[in-house]
Amino acid sequence: KAGVTQTPRYLIKTRGQQVTLSCSPISGHRSVSWYQQTPGQGLQFLFEYFSETQRNKGNFPGRFSGRQFSNSRSEMNVSTLELGDSALYLCASSLTLTGQGYEQYFGPGTRLTVT
Amino acid sequence: GENVEQHPSTLSVQEGDSAVIKCTYSDSASNYFPWYKQELGKRPQLIIDIRSNVGEKKDQRIAVTLNKTAKHFSLHITETQPEDSAVYFCAVLSGGSYIPTFGRGTSLIVHP
Numbered sequence: 001k002a003g004v005t006q007t008p009r010y011l012i013k014t015r016g017q018q019v020t021l022s023c024s025p026i027s028g029h030r031s032v033s034w035y036q037q038t039p040g041q042g043l044q045f046l047f048e049y050f051s052e053t054q055r056n057k058g059n060f061p062g063r064f065s066g067r068q069f070s071n072s073r074s075e076m077n078v079s080t081l082e083l084g085d086s087a088l089y090l091c092a093s094s095l096t097l098t099g100q101g102y103e104q105y106f107g108p109g110t111r112l113t114v115t
Numbered sequence: 116g117e118n119v120e121q122h123p124s125t126l127s128v129q130e131g132d133s134a135v136i137k138c139t140y141s142d143s144a145s146n147y148f149p150w151y152k153q154e155l156g157k158r159p160q161l162i163i164d165i166r167s168n169v170g171e172k173k174d175q176r177i178a179v180t181l182n183k184t185a186k187h188f189s190l191h192i193t194e195t196q197p198e199d200s201a202v203y204f205c206a207v208l209s210g211g212s213y214i215p216t217f218g219r220g221t222s223l224i225v226h227p
Contacts, residue, residue: 004158033215043159043204043217056213059116090158098213103149106158 002027004093004107012113018079021110025072025093029105031055032074033098034066037088037109046089049074050097078112086114117142119207121218129226134195136221138205139187147208148188150179153220154201162203163190195225 005024013019025032034046045058049068066076072093078085088111092104118141128134138148149164165172165179165188172179176195181188192199205218 042219043206045215045217048213058214098208098215103161103164106151106160108158 004091004105006089006091006107006110008110009108010111010113012115013081014115015081015083017081018077019081019112021076021078021089021091021112023074023076023091023093023107025074025091026105029093029095030072031094031097031102032068032072033092033094033104034074034076035090035092036060037090038086043090046076048098055097081114083114086112088112117145117207117209117214117216119205119216119218121205121221123221124219125222125224127224127226128195130195130197132195132225134190134192134199134223134225136190136203136205136223137187138189138207138218139185140207140216141186142207142209143183143186145186145207145209148179148181149206149208150190151204151206152201153204159204192223195223197225197227199223200225 007022031050033048036044048056052068063079068074088109090109092106094102094104120139146167151159152162153159163179176193178191202220204220206215208215
């Protein structure tokens with residue numbers, strides 16, 4: 001079974017631009033969660049999508065948004081990029097909602113650098 | 116919100132020694148406690164997890180113990196090997212918020 005994939009793997013943007021990241025979950029998984037990983041803050045939860053609906057949201061500004069399609073693929077968008085948005089963005093898929101304690105499988109991440 | 120403290124931040128051991136990493140949490144409603152291993156440049160991978168109705172779980176050289184009263188859980192790795200070198204993250208999931216909170220990570224270095 002193919003694992004979680006993310007595109008692109010690397011991205012360089014300038015301040016003020018916007019970016020869209022993509023995540024394809026494991027076949028059959030309906031939940032996709034997004035995380036931001038930085039050396040300073042560690043792994044932080046952004047949001048979780050299940051059945052095309054955002055189910056949970058972490059403590060991030062409204063510039064961070066996402067969506068999920070009917071095939072469970074998910075996209076994350078960051079508008080008006082700031083230098084502090086430079087990070088590794090990880091998505092993770094799970095059979096069902098994370099809150100039900102099912103194993104999450106992480107993708108390889110997208111390394112975003114904002115200059 | 117949930118607060119997760121992970122210690123130590125760095126752990127250096129000799130091959131064959133045991134390693135213990137501890138996490139404390141604040142929300143007594145938390146009910147799911149996974150541990151992830153992240154090797155350099157790679158994605159986090161679940162290595163073991165425990166639910167609030169269990170006190171201990173073991174998988175070969177890896178074990179996790181949970182003390183709900185004291186609100187802490189620990190990862191135990193026995194007979195460490197160089198390939199165990201990685202960053203280990205604990206996470207806590209509350210049945211109420213469904214938002215996972217991660218510890219800051221422990222860099223484990225196993226010297227041959």
